[in-house]
Amino acid sequence: xxxxxxxxxxxxxxxxxxxxxxxxxxxxxxxxxxxxxxxxxxxxxxxxxxxxxxxxxxxxxxxxxxxxxxxxxxxxxxxxxxxxxxxxxxxxxxxxxxxxxxxxxxxxxxxxxxxxxxxxxxxxxxxxxxxxxxxxxxxxxxxxxxxxxxxxxxxxxxxxxxxxxxxxxxxxxxxxxxxxxxxxxxxxxxxxxxxxxxxxxxxxxxxxxxxxxxxxxxxxxxxxxxxxxxxxxxxxxxxxxxxxxxxxxxxxxxx
Ligand code: ADP
Ligand code: MG
Numbered sequence: 001x002x003x004x005x006x007x008x009x010x011x012x013x014x015x016x017x018x019x020x021x022x023x024x025x026x027x028x029x030x031x032x033x034x035x036x037x038x039x040x041x042x043x044x045x046x047x048x049x050x051x052x053x054x055x056x057x058x059x060x061x062x063x064x065x066x067x068x069x070x071x072x073x074x075x076x077x078x079x080x081x082x083x084x085x086x087x088x089x090x091x092x093x094x095x096x097x098x099x100x101x102x103x104x105x106x107x108x109x110x111x112x113x114x115x116x117x118x119x120x121x122x123x124x125x126x127x128x129x130x131x132x133x134x135x136x137x138x139x140x141x142x143x144x145x146x147x148x149x150x151x152x153x154x155x156x157x158x159x160x161x162x163x164x165x166x167x168x169x170x171x172x173x174x175x176x177x178x179x180x181x182x183x184x185x186x187x188x189x190x191x192x193x194x195x196x197x198x199x200x201x202x203x204x205x206x207x208x209x210x211x212x213x214x215x216x217x218x219x220x221x222x223x224x225x226x227x228x229x230x231x232x233x234x235x236x237x238x239x240x241x242x243x244x245x246x247x248x249x250x251x252x253x254x255x
Contacts, residue, residue: 015048015206016049016207017047017081017177017209018044018081018082019080019211021044021079023040023078024041024042024064024068025075026067026074026075027075038060038064038232039232040077041060041064041077041229041232041233045211047207048203048207048209049209049210049224049225050210050212050222050224052213052219052223052225052226053065053211053226053227054215054226054228055229055230055235056253061213062181062213063232064213065211065213068179069098069177069211070086070089070097070098071098084097100173100175101176102178102179103169103170103171103173103178104170105179105183106180106183107181107183107185107186109154109162109166111154111165111166115154116151116153117141117146117149117153117154117157118134118137120165121168136172137150137172138150140168140171143171144171146168149161159186160191163183163184164195164198167195167198167199176209177208177210178212179210180210180211180213181212183199183214184196184214184216185214196219196222221241221243226249228250
């Protein structure tokens with residue numbers, strides 16, 4: 001695809017994927033040492049919406065994200081992406097689906113220091129065995145305002161810029177779902193805002209579905225909805241809450 005057609009693909013309401021988790025359990029270990037990270041979670045993330053997952057440390061946020069993202073296998077329960085039950089897929093098929101439908105952003109940027117910025121953005125596609133569309137790589141970097149830095153090594157960029165490269169890497173390939181685990185956890189307030197706007201924009205302009213774990217009420221206030229976990233179960237579900245309302249809800253949970 002040429003740069004110009006890539007940039008003018010019209011947004012469609014169907015471009016996101018609905019995610020549905022049903023009666024999700026995830027237990028680590030066995031017997032007396034068993035840790036019940038998820039204890040029966042039912043949640044739907046509607047297509048084209050931005051949801052923040054919150055809760056105290058150890059409440060199961062990362063486990064929920066990893067299970068709904070198909071990176072960790074639940075102990076029981078199901079996860080659907082659109083019509084597809086991803087929990088019924090063999091590992092290879094699941095890995096293929098993950099590569100084509102999902103983009104991932106973590107607190108640690110996980111960039112390869114010896115590669116250039118553009119090589120980092122292209123890496124997941126190369127690992128998936130796809131031919132790299134370098135115009136698309138530049139376009140992804142342009143979306144995060146870093147096209148002019150594409151030939152540099154990540155070490156020359158600030159932390160916020162490195163996280164924007166990680167966002168460009170997640171956006172490259174136009175996945176219908178974005179999963180983020182504490183994407184602003186290592187950033188200062190103004191760079192956090194930049195990254196959160198990028199996620200917000202991808203949902204609003206392109207209708208992608210975004211699920212983001214955060215412990216920061218200000219970050220969560222960029223979402224359409226906030227679900228709150230405590231001890232492996234969902235305890236609250238807030239629609240477009242303000243940062244102050246979120247902070248008040250969480251104060252009772254010792255976050
Ligand atoms: P959060 O992201 O909300 O801080 P996690 O989902 O990381 O919480 O962890 C939920 C619970 O599961 C915690 O008690 C944690 O110690 C436990 N846990 C997570 N991963 C593992 C693992 N691989 N082995 C054993 N226990 C784990
Ligand atoms: Mg976590």
